[in-house]
Amino acid sequence: MNPGDDKEIINRLKKLPKVVDQTDKEEWHSRISSKISEEKKPVTRRQTRVLISTIGFSLVAMILLLLLPSIINEVNPSQNQVKEDSNSAHHIKKVKMVDEPSTTNHFHSEEVSDENPITNPIPESKVMYNINNEQQIVYSAVSDDQLQYLIPFSFIVPNDESLSDYYSTIGSRINFSEDKLGAYMFDNVSFDINVDEKEVVMNLPESFTISDGSANATMFINILTEMFIPYDIEKIVFQSDKNQAIDLGAIGEITELPLIQELYAYKKYESPNEDKSYLIPIPQDRESTVDEALRNLKDNEEDFHVYATIPENVNFSIRDNHQQLIVELENNNSLANEEEFITMIEAILMTAKSYGYETVKFENTKIDQIGSYLLTEPIFVPDAVNPIEVIDPNA
Amino acid sequence: MKIAFDKIYDSYHQDLYRFIFYMVKNKEVTEDLLQEVYIKILKSYESFEGKSSQKTWLFSIARHTTIDYFRSQKRKRSHILNLFDWSEKGDYIPDENPLPEELVMKSERERQIYSFLDQCTVDQKSVLILRFIQSFSIKETAEILNFSESKVKTTQHRGLKKLRELLDHKEGGDLL
Numbered sequence: 001m002n003p004g005d006d007k008e009i010i011n012r013l014k015k016l017p018k019v020v021d022q023t024d025k026e027e028w029h030s031r032i033s034s035k036i037s038e039e040k041k042p043v044t045r046r047q048t049r050v051l052i053s054t055i056g057f058s059l060v061a062m063i064l065l066l067l068l069p070s071i072i073n074e075v076n077p078s079q080n081q082v083k084e085d086s087n088s089a090h091h092i093k094k095v096k097m098v099d100e101p102s103t104t105n106h107f108h109s110e111e112v113s114d115e116n117p118i119t120n121p122i123p124e125s126k127v128m129y130n131i132n133n134e135q136q137i138v139y140s141a142v143s144d145d146q147l148q149y150l151i152p153f154s155f156i157v158p159n160d161e162s163l164s165d166y167y168s169t170i171g172s173r174i175n176f177s178e179d180k181l182g183a184y185m186f187d188n189v190s191f192d193i194n195v196d197e198k199e200v201v202m203n204l205p206e207s208f209t210i211s212d213g214s215a216n217a218t219m220f221i222n223i224l225t226e227m228f229i230p231y232d233i234e235k236i237v238f239q240s241d242k243n244q245a246i247d248l249g250a251i252g253e254i255t256e257l258p259l260i261q262e263l264y265a266y267k268k269y270e271s272p273n274e275d276k277s278y279l280i281p282i283p284q285d286r287e288s289t290v291d292e293a294l295r296n297l298k299d300n301e302e303d304f305h306v307y308a309t310i311p312e313n314v315n316f317s318i319r320d321n322h323q324q325l326i327v328e329l330e331n332n333n334s335l336a337n338e339e340e341f342i343t344m345i346e347a348i349l350m351t352a353k354s355y356g357y358e359t360v361k362f363e364n365t366k367i368d369q370i371g372s373y374l375l376t377e378p379i380f381v382p383d384a385v386n387p388i389e390v391i392d393p394n395a
Numbered sequence: 396m397k398i399a400f401d402k403i404y405d406s407y408h409q410d411l412y413r414f415i416f417y418m419v420k421n422k423e424v425t426e427d428l429l430q431e432v433y434i435k436i437l438k439s440y441e442s443f444e445g446k447s448s449q450k451t452w453l454f455s456i457a458r459h460t461t462i463d464y465f466r467s468q469k470r471k472r473s474h475i476l477n478l479f480d481w482s483e484k485g486d487y488i489p490d491e492n493p494l495p496e497e498l499v500m501k502s503e504r505e506r507q508i509y510s511f512l513d514q515c516t517v518d519q520k521s522v523l524i525l526r527f528i529q530s531f532s533i534k535e536t537a538e539i540l541n542f543s544e545s546k547v548k549t550t551q552h553r554g555l556k557k558l559r560e561l562l563d564h565k566e567g568g569d570l571l
Contacts, residue, residue: 009555012504016417017495018497019416021426028433035430036438146438146456213431214463214467215463217463218466285518
C-alpha cells in the first residue's frame with residue numbers, strides 16, 4: 001500500500017458491516033424500565049447529597065469556627081505572604097493565599113460571617129494550600145448527577161488528630177443535601193489509613209452495595225483514588241464481616257484495589273442545582289501532553305454542566321524548566337473579569353500539578369497580581385481543590 | 396418515560412448500538428452498556444438543555460459509558476493478571492472476542508481492518524468509527540468527542556496512519 005493512501009483504508013472501514021441489534025424494542029423497554037424501577041427502590045444506606053454553599057451557611061460557619069479556630073487565619077492569611085522555599089533548587093518563592101477575605105470557598109471568619117456569600121464581590125478561590133505543619137488535608141469527592149465526572153472537595157483538620165477518624169466520618173461532617181450533586185458513596189464505611197505501609201483498609205458494612213454498571217464501579221474507584229493518592233497510598237484492602245471481597249460489577253469481585261494516578265485537565269463544573277461552581281478533573285489520555293491538556297481547558301461540555309476554564313480568545317504558549325511550567329499568555333487583556341482570571345490561573349495550576357509540575361510561572365500577564373496570586377513570581381501548585389466547610393458531628 | 400424512550404429508540408438505537416459494538420466488539424457487553432446509556436439518558440432527559448443537538452448528546456453519553464467500561468476492564472486486567480503493561484500499550488484494548496456473524500462472510504481485508512482498529516488508541520478508534528462507519532461529519536464528531544475540529548482531523552490522521560502501518564506490516568509479512 002502506498003504511503004498516504006488513506007482512501008483505501010477509509011474504503012475498507014466503510015465496508016465494515018452495519019452490525020444490527022436484533023433485540024425487540026419492547027424487550028429493551030421492559031429491561032430498562034425494570035432497571036430504573038429497581039434503582040428507585042429505597043436502599044439501606046443513607047442517600048445523601050453534597051452541600052450547597054448558601055443553604056446552611058451560618059450553621060456550617062459556626063461549627064467550623066468551633067472546630068478549627070486557629071486554622072482559618074493560616075489558610076487565609078490577612079497579609080501578603082511570600083516566603084522563600086529553602087528546599088527549592090531554584091529558590092522559587094512560594095506564593096500563599098493572600099488577601100483572601102476568609103472566603104476561600106466556604107471558609108468564613110467572624111468578620112465576614114454575616115455577609116451573604118452570593119453577593120460577596122470578592123471572587124472565591126477554588127483551591128487550597130496547606131501552609132502549616134500542624135494541619136493536614138482530608139480529600140474526598142462525589143459524583144455529578146450523570147455519573148460522568150468526579151467532583152472533588154477537601155477540608156483541613158489538625159495534624160495531631162487521627163486521619164482515619166476523619167475519613168471514616170466524612171458523611172457526618174459534610175452537610176450533604178438532597179438533589180444537589182451526586183450521593184456520597186461511603187456512609188458507614190470506615191477507613192484505616194496506614195501511610196507508612198502505603199495502604200488503606202476499607203471496612204465495609206454488610207449493606208454496602210455498588211449499583212450495576214461500569215460507570216458506578218469506575219466512579220467508586222475514581223473517588224477512592226482522589227481520596228488517597230495525595231497520601232501516596234498504593235492500594236485499598238477491602239474488609240467486611242462476612243466476605244472480604246467486594247463486587248465491583250464490571251470489574252468483578254476483588255479484595256484489593258491498586259490505586260493508579262491518572263492525568264487530568266481541570267475545568268469548571270457549574271452545578272445545575274445551586275449557584276456554585278467547582279473545579280473538576282477531566283481525565284486525559286495517558287499519552288497526552290500538558291500542552292494538549294491545557295488546550296482542552298478551552299472546550300465546554302455544556303450538556304454535562306462542564307465549562308472551559310481558559311476563555312476561547314485567550315491564547316498561550318508553554319515551555320518548561322525542570323519542574324516549573326512557564327505559561328506565556330496572549331490576548332489576556334480581555335480578562336477583566338477577576339473571577340474568570342482566577343479560575344483560569346487555578347485550573348492551569350491544578351492541570352500542571354497533574355502533569356508533575358511543582359510551580360507555574362505566568363508571563364505577559366499585563367497585571368502583577370490577581371486576587372491572591374502574585375503573577376510576577378512562580379506560583380506553587382495547590383494542595384487541594386474545592387475547600388468546603390466541615391461540621392463537628394458531636395456538636 | 397415511554398415517549399422519550401420511543402423517540403430515542405426510533406431515531407438512534409441502531410446507531411448507538413453500532414457505535415458501542417465497534418468500540419467494545421462484544422454483543423453482550425454492547426447490550427449492557429447500551430442499557431446503561433438509556434438509563435442515564437432517561438434519567439436526565441428532562442434536564443437536557445439542548446445546548447448541543449440531541450444526537451451528539453446521546454453519543455457523548457455512549458462514549459463516556461464506553462470509556463468507563465474500558466477503564467474498568469483495565470483495572471480488572473491489572474488486578475487479575477498484572478502481566479499486561481498498560482504504560483507501554485497505552486489505551487490499546489486487545490480483542491479477544493469472536494468475530495460477529497456479520498463479519499464472518501466478509502473478506503480477509505475487512506476482517507484485518509476490524510481487528511487492527513483495536514490497536515489504535517481509544518480516541519483514534521472513536522474518531523474512525525464515528526467518521527467512517529457511522530458517517531458523522533467532522534463537526535458532529537468534534538461535538539460528540541468534545542474535541543476541536545482540528546483535533547478530530549489530527550486524531551483521524553494518526554488513526555489512519557496507524558492502520559496503514561499495521562496493514563503494511565501485515566501485507567509485507569505475508570509476502571515473505
